[in-house]
Amino acid sequence: MANIGYVTMTLALVLALYASFVSVLGAQRRMSELVVSSRNAAFGVAALITGAVCILEYLLITGDYQTEYVYEVSNRAAPLFYRVTALWGGQSGSLLFWSWLLSLMTTFAIAQKWHSMRLMMPYMIATTQITVAFFLWLVVFIANPFAQTPIIPPDGAGLNPLLRHFGMAIHPPMLYMGFVSFVVPYAFAIAALITHQTSDIWTRTTRRWTLTAWLFLSMGLLLGMWWAYDVLGWGGYWGWDPVENASLIPWLIATPFLHSVVMQENRGMLKRWNMALIILTFCLVIEGTFLTRSGILSSVHSFSQSPIGPLFLVFISIMFAISLYLFITRWNELHSENELDGLVSRESFFLLNNLVFVGLAIIVWWGTHYPLFSEAIVGEKIIVGAPFYEQTTAPLWGVILLMMGIVPVITWRKTSLQKMGRSLVWSIIVAVAVMVALYFGIGLKIGGAVLGFGLCAFALTTILIEYGRGVQVRHRKGESYPVALMTLIGRNRRRYGGYLIHIGTILIAIGIIGSRFYQVETQRNLAIGNSMTIHSDFTGTYTLTYKGLREGDSPDDRIITEAVMDITYNGSPAGQLVPVREYFVVQEQPMTIPAKRSTLRDDLYVILAGWEGQGETATFKAFINPLINWLWIGGFVFILGTVVAAWPTMQEHRERVAAPFGVAVK
Numbered sequence: 001m002a003n004i005g006y007v008t009m010t011l012a013l014v015l016a017l018y019a020s021f022v023s024v025l026g027a028q029r030r031m032s033e034l035v036v037s038s039r040n041a042a043f044g045v046a047a048l049i050t051g052a053v054c055i056l057e058y059l060l061i062t063g064d065y066q067t068e069y070v071y072e073v074s075n076r077a078a079p080l081f082y083r084v085t086a087l088w089g090g091q092s093g094s095l096l097f098w099s100w101l102l103s104l105m106t107t108f109a110i111a112q113k114w115h116s117m118r119l120m121m122p123y124m125i126a127t128t129q130i131t132v133a134f135f136l137w138l139v140v141f142i143a144n145p146f147a148q149t150p151i152i153p154p155d156g157a158g159l160n161p162l163l164r165h166f167g168m169a170i171h172p173p174m175l176y177m178g179f180v181s182f183v184v185p186y187a188f189a190i191a192a193l194i195t196h197q198t199s200d201i202w203t204r205t206t207r208r209w210t211l212t213a214w215l216f217l218s219m220g221l222l223l224g225m226w227w228a229y230d231v232l233g234w235g236g237y238w239g240w241d242p243v244e245n246a247s248l249i250p251w252l253i254a255t256p257f258l259h260s261v262v263m264q265e266n267r268g269m270l271k272r273w274n275m276a277l278i279i280l281t282f283c284l285v286i287e288g289t290f291l292t293r294s295g296i297l298s299s300v301h302s303f304s305q306s307p308i309g310p311l312f313l314v315f316i317s318i319m320f321a322i323s324l325y326l327f328i329t330r331w332n333e334l335h336s337e338n339e340l341d342g343l344v345s346r347e348s349f350f351l352l353n354n355l356v357f358v359g360l361a362i363i364v365w366w367g368t369h370y371p372l373f374s375e376a377i378v379g380e381k382i383i384v385g386a387p388f389y390e391q392t393t394a395p396l397w398g399v400i401l402l403m404m405g406i407v408p409v410i411t412w413r414k415t416s417l418q419k420m421g422r423s424l425v426w427s428i429i430v431a432v433a434v435m436v437a438l439y440f441g442i443g444l445k446i447g448g449a450v451l452g453f454g455l456c457a458f459a460l461t462t463i464l465i466e467y468g469r470g471v472q473v474r475h476r477k478g479e480s481y482p483v484a485l486m487t488l489i490g491r492n493r494r495r496y497g498g499y500l501i502h503i504g505t506i507l508i509a510i511g512i513i514g515s516r517f518y519q520v521e522t523q524r525n526l527a528i529g530n531s532m533t534i535h536s537d538f539t540g541t542y543t544l545t546y547k548g549l550r551e552g553d554s555p556d557d558r559i560i561t562e563a564v565m566d567i568t569y570n571g572s573p574a575g576q577l578v579p580v581r582e583y584f585v586v587q588e589q590p591m592t593i594p595a596k597r598s599t600l601r602d603d604l605y606v607i608l609a610g611w612e613g614q615g616e617t618a619t620f621k622a623f624i625n626p627l628i629n630w631l632w633i634g635g636f637v638f639i640l641g642t643v644v645a646a647w648p649t650m651q652e653h654r655e656r657v658a659a660p661f662g663v664a665v666k
């Protein structure tokens, strides 16, 4: 089976190379049968990689430990779910998984846009298939997931215990889906440059793809945060780790892109900028994969020892050079059709939005790569810590919140300052009231946090008023409030979906400010019957009384130890918490599972750090994380908003039903 898997991957590679070559040849020689053949080859690539993935899954599920990859990431005790998800639990499997998602996504895009984007299609096929071929090259020649060992081990080494979490099982697929989907708008951008179709056709046609890619990337980031919070047991959710940053950086470039394409579509502006952003997004997606796959993060030396790293660099350089060449040679065609009419206009806010996001991306990119540069240049790895990122990015996030609160009242072309001021009176009043209440009423004295909450209140008020105004207009025409809200959103999904995303972002900001500035942490060693107290000026006082240890259910290769704690909140009983320690016998690795008491006000988050004897005494680490659940609620609203923004309008839906593969789409 493993050999069949390997041959299948190799055939897919040959076919992907064929598709990329023949599609360009067909376009150059105007031979449509060659282009059709390249399309069919691309479909064949997807089918073959699907076959290879099915074979690897079969080997994982049946426990074929002679296959090195299966041995590394799975074992007999692993539940079926984790045997299946072990496909992306290691290097070579995840590269195959990447290629598979990429081929499926691009095949779907080719099928969907085949009729409507005939002229660009050959180059779109070539770009996507070259990218698929690159990843297939890696799995065929360098990181073969079907490689065999000479002996048959009785059992596997097992999946890293940290990865046995539902969040971690679906977080990589989400990130990968986000990453691979960005290849579609990039491929259309390259096709637009080659075919000189540099108007807004390519941005319009790929908008939903870009939004979907962005949605997956956002969900991947959120799930990663949830996993870190739920599993790693350090009380936080974002450590500015290079692996986290590698996914955040493309997101920070794709977000302004989503905004600046609105300018291209509405005003014919920012064509060069949009091209530059999508090229950059693609390169950063590949670079992010390179950072996490090449071993360069642990040391620049391991990078030069692994053949994957240099290959990635060669691929990124080639794609970047081709993109740059096309970009420069089409420079004049990408000129702006309009000028900026006024400083206070939607256009100027979109511009500022773009600059701020790109600034954020540069900061995070620099901080992430700094250890690599320092190790390569001075031989010493200097890690850039969380304070660097927090201090440099916080003011820029503040500007983003401010702009989100202003932009709904700004029109295209020009708005007078007086009109803007009048429209924002309520937002300013609410923001000031919130800041005064927090500072003098609750007694919060950290200026940055109070300002942050004020900006959140400001932005939220403007958006809610914007919604309220729209609903009121429809209500006056006879619609009930719920119907008015639904039709308002339905009629302009892009705008109101966008604003819903902004509301989600504001809620996330509230969660981050609360938990980041007002987190309280304490550690105590307790004998049975003893108590510890943890107090937050922001939310109140918890008392935790240690009742003893007990053995938990141990379903597979784990020994589970639970500590029971009685909790009181501000003196009143508030239930029990059971922090857990799991010991993975095969890997000889312990893992802490925090216990949480979650409310909208805060999380009490407790970790069992260790114990003596049979648990006569035990050490606990406790955190109060104020407002943290607003982060997850915000994440939910954020995703909902993106689905609303990406949902096809009735007209688009009718066109799609009439012509499933886009025949009639303008």
Ligand code: HEM
Residues within 6 Å of the ligand: 207, 211, 255, 258, 259, 262, 349, 350, 353, 399, 400, 401, 403, 404, 407, 408, 493, 494, 495, 497, 498, 499, 501, 502, 505, 642, 645, 646
């Ligand atoms: C983290 C911050 C932000 C995120 C995640 C975000 C995300 C989004 C998304 C995904 C859309 C929908 C785009 C589409 O459907 O094509 C959108 C719409 C919009 N965003 Fe943002 N945005 C953010 C900040 C801002 C800022 C700072 C501005 C100020 C210029 C802004 C202005 C807008 C506007 C005006 C729309 C509606 C566009 C329309 O009417 O077609 N956004 N936003």
